[in-house]
Amino acid sequence: MHSLSRFVIAAACVASLAGCATTANVPLANPTAQVGAYRDTIDLNGRLAANYQKDGQPQSINGNFTWAQRPGRIDVSLFSPLGQTVAEITVTPETATLKQSGRAPRVEKDIDTLTAKSLGWTLPVSGLRDWLQGYAVDASGKRFTASPAHDSVVTNDGWRLRFVEWQNGPGGAPMPRRIDAERSTTAVGDALTIRIVIDPVA
Numbered sequence: 348m349h350s351l352s353r354f355v356i357a358a359a360c361v362a363s364l365a366g367c368a369t370t371a372n373v374p375l376a377n378p379t380a381q382v383g384a385y386r387d388t389i390d391l392n393g394r395l396a397a398n399y400q401k402d403g404q405p406q407s408i409n410g411n412f413t414w415a416q417r418p419g420r421i422d423v424s425l426f427s428p429l430g431q432t433v434a435e436i437t438v439t440p441e442t443a444t445l446k447q448s449g450r451a452p453r454v455e456k457d458i459d460t461l462t463a464k465s466l467g468w469t470l471p472v473s474g475l476r477d478w479l480q481g482y483a484v485d486a487s488g489k490r491f492t493a494s495p496a497h498d499s500v501v502t503n504d505g506w507r508l509r510f511v512e513w514q515n516g517p518g519g520a521p522m523p524r525r526i527d528a529e530r531s532t533t534a535v536g537d538a539l540t541i542r543i544v545i546d547p548v549a
Contacts, residue, residue, distance in 0.1 A: 375495065375513055375514075375515060375521050376515050376519035376520075377519055377520065377521065378495050378496075378513075378521065379494070379495070379496060380494060380520055380521055381481075381492045381493065381494040381497075381520070381521070382480060382481030382482070382492060382493055382494065382516065382520055382521055382522060382523070383480075383516050383517055383518055383520035383521075383522065385477075385480055385482060386416075386480065386517075387416065387417070387418045388416060388417055388418065389414070389416045389479075389480065390413070390414070390415050390416070391413070391414040391479060391545055391546070391548070392411070392412070392413050392414075392545070392546040393411070393412055393414070393543060393544050393545040393546050394409070394410070394411050394412070394543070394544045394546075395408075395409065395410065395411075395412055395541065395542070395543050395544075396408070396409040396541070396542045397409075397539065397540065397541045397542075398539075398540045399538075399539045399540070409428060410425055410426055410427055410428055410433065411425070411426040411427075411428070411430070412424065412425050412426070414479065416476070419439060419440060420437065420438070420439050421436075421437070421438040421476070422435070422436070422437050422438075423435070423436040423437075423438075424436075432448070433447070434446065434447050436458075438457075438458050438472070441456075442454050442455065442456060442457075443455050443456070443457055443458040443460070443461045445461060445465070453465075458472040458473070459472060459473065471502075471504070471506055471528070471530075471541075474502060474504070474506065475543075478508060478523070478526055478528070478543075479523065479526070479543070479545065480522070480523070481493040481494075481510060481521070481522065481523050483500050483502050483506075483508055484502055484503045485500050485501065485502060485503060486501045486502065486503055487503075488503055493510045493523065494521060495510075495513050495521055498510040498511070504530075505530050505531070506528050506529070506530045507528070507529045507530065508526065508527070508528050509526070509527045509528075510523050510525075510526055511524075511525040511526065511527050512524035512525035512544075514545070514547055514548065515548075516548060517548070522545075522548060523545060524544065524545055524547075525542065525543065525544050525545070526542070526543040526545075527540070527541070527542050527543075528540070528541040528542075528543075529541075
C-alpha cells in the first residue's frame, strides 16, 4: 500500500501526528491537578506520527489531523504534511466511513474493522477518544485519570501510554499536549509506536 494511503487509514482511524517535533511544556495554571472532566463534545487539531514494521522493514507515517467529537459521532479530517486533504472519516455507533478523493466511500461496521481490513492491523481508535483527554482504562480494568505527576499507564489492551507534555485546558485544568503510545504486536513486528501532538486549545 502506498505510504500516503497508509497514512490516510492509520491517522484517520486514530485520529490522530515532519511530523511531530515536540515543544517545551507551557507553564500550567495548576501543575498538580488531574485533567478536567471528560467532554463528549470537543474539537482538536494536531499531528500524528507512527512507526512500525511491515514485512521486516521499518515503516513510518505522519501528517496532520482535525478531530471533531460529538455525542454519538466523531469526524476526522486528515492532511498531508503539505496541507492537502487526504481523507475524511466519520465514526458512529453503527458504522465507520472512509472517504478519499476519487474513490468510492468505504464503510465498515466499526473503526477497528476498517483499520484491520485496510492495514492488516488495528489501531487504537476507541482508546484515542479517552487518550486525547488524558483518560484510559488500565490493565486491571480501572479508569485511569492522568496528571503531570501521574503521567503513564499500561492499558487493558496492552498499550504503554505516556503523557509527555501538557497545556492548559478549559478552566485551567491540565490537558495533554503530547502523547506517546507503544505496543508490542506480532502483526507489525516487535513494536508499534505512535506519537500525538495536540495543538494549543483556544
